Amino acid sequence: MMMFKYRALFGLIGSFICALALNQPSSTQAAGNVHLKLENGDLIITGDNQDNNIIVIQECCQIVVVNGCADTTVNGSAGRVDVEGVTRDIIISTNEGKDSVRVEITPGVAVIAHNLKINTGGADDTVELFGVTVRGNTQIQTDDGDDVILIDGVQTPNGYKRPDFKGSFSVTAGSGDDLLEFHNAIFRGAVDVKMGSGIDGVCSTEDSEFAAPNLAFFDGGLPNGFPGDGFVAPIIELPHITNFEDFPDDCSYLGGRD
């Protein structure tokens, strides 16, 4: 149940409201600094070893906005920085600390131009992708810690906007009890999800589309005994779902969470 409540609270786009990271105790303040660099059309966003909390918004054309949330600064200052000339990848590395990264786009006018790469490093991190369209490949890596990856569509003034991954899509969740929850997404290329060690969960409610189901791989990883990794409502036609032992009805039982 927690996941559904969470989505209802934060599934709004363009609000510039900074989310509290799901994994962080409410007493913990996000902090630290992220540094931005534009290199050959790639926007490179690099966090430090503190708990970074950012929202990255692909706006019209070649503009990407990076918002620092809570006490996280961007290039040393509070608030937002607009980067112009992002013609290729968005590459986010937040390093150690309990990081929270949300990526959105401005519906109707914006597409992430090329690849989206996110690496949140060790500790318990949260990654959210809301209503994004990625023209290239999407790579999410969360390393150690109990990480949460949430992907969903958003309501916009022009209707519902689904996440749309036009290239390949991969998740490497690493050790720890991780959760990947995705809804209403369109996966047009290969999908490679590796949840790693720990009691992990994958939650989908059969509302996503896979254009190439034979190229979609979901691997729960270790452990192989009870209770094992869980997958809620795996889409019937996906033939490559391995190392999942538990198929509960409700996402709230996944990822070692109650």
Ligand SMILES: [Ca+2]
């Ligand atoms: Ca960090």
Ligand SMILES: [Ca+2]
């Ligand atoms: Ca992590």
Ligand SMILES: [Ca+2]
């Ligand atoms: Ca794991």
Ligand SMILES: [Ca+2]
């Ligand atoms: Ca596992």
